[in-house]
Amino acid sequence: MKLAVALQERADLNIKIDDLKGRLNRNILVQEGEKPAEDPKDLKKELDSCVERLEYLIAAINKTNCETIVDGKSITELLARKDALQVKASAYRDSVYVGSSNTDRARSTEIKIVPVIDVKAWQKEADETAKEIRLIDNKIQETNWTNELIE
Numbered sequence: 001m002k003l004a005v006a007l008q009e010r011a012d013l014n015i016k017i018d019d020l021k022g023r024l025n026r027n028i029l030v031q032e033g034e035k036p037a038e039d040p041k042d043l044k045k046e047l048d049s050c051v052e053r054l055e056y057l058i059a060a061i062n063k064t065n066c067e068t069i070v071d072g073k074s075i076t077e078l079l080a081r082k083d084a085l086q087v088k089a090s091a092y093r094d095s096v097y098v099g100s101s102n103t104d105r106a107r108s109t110e111i112k113i114v115p116v117i118d119v120k121a122w123q124k125e126a127d128e129t130a131k132e133i134r135l136i137d138n139k140i141q142e143t144n145w146t147n148e149l150i151e
Contacts, residue, residue, distance in 0.1 A: 003064050004144035006057055013054045020047040064150040070143050082136045085129050092126035 024043045027036035065075040073081075099115035099122065 001149045002145055003061065003068070003147050003149050004141075006061055006064075006149045007144060010054065010057045010061060013050050013057065017047065017050050017054065020050065060149050060151050064147065067150055068143060068147050070139050075140060075143060078136055078140055082133055082140070085133045085136070089126055089129040089133060092122055092129065096123045096126060 020043055023038060024040055024047065027038045027040050027043065030036050062076075065079065068075050070078060095117060096119055099117050099119040103113040
């Protein structure tokens with residue numbers, strides 16, 4: 001199985017588990033003398049089976065991410081770099097937004113508010129960071145579709 005397929009299955013399982021939890025909770029209590037729409041025992045079995053499969057996939061995906069090397073770095077390292085860059089890019093974009101805010105003055109005697117950062121330079125750095133994120137993501141996606149899941 002390709003790593004990308006395992007990642008898709010993991011995402012689908014997470015959605016299914018959330019659905020099963022909701023269905024289970026909706027069928028635990030019923031009015032005395034009534035039957036639930038679905039048997040909680042059957043739902044529990046299905047939930048347990050999904051969680052077991054999820055555990056297997058998480059372990060295999062993590063192992064694959066640690067052992068698969070792309071440009072001298074593991075997928076785990078690339079994912080960490082991407083996450084860190086996303087935090088950085090978000091902070092820069094927020095700073096650019098604040099620095100670009102229009103602070104109109106009704107009169108020339110009012111206090112003038114000015115940015116203390118070079119908004120243009122920060123925007124350029126945010127754009128460069130976003131580009132690096134895209135390039136890393138492309139490498140990760142390509143690797144996900146070309147490498148087998150290590151089991």
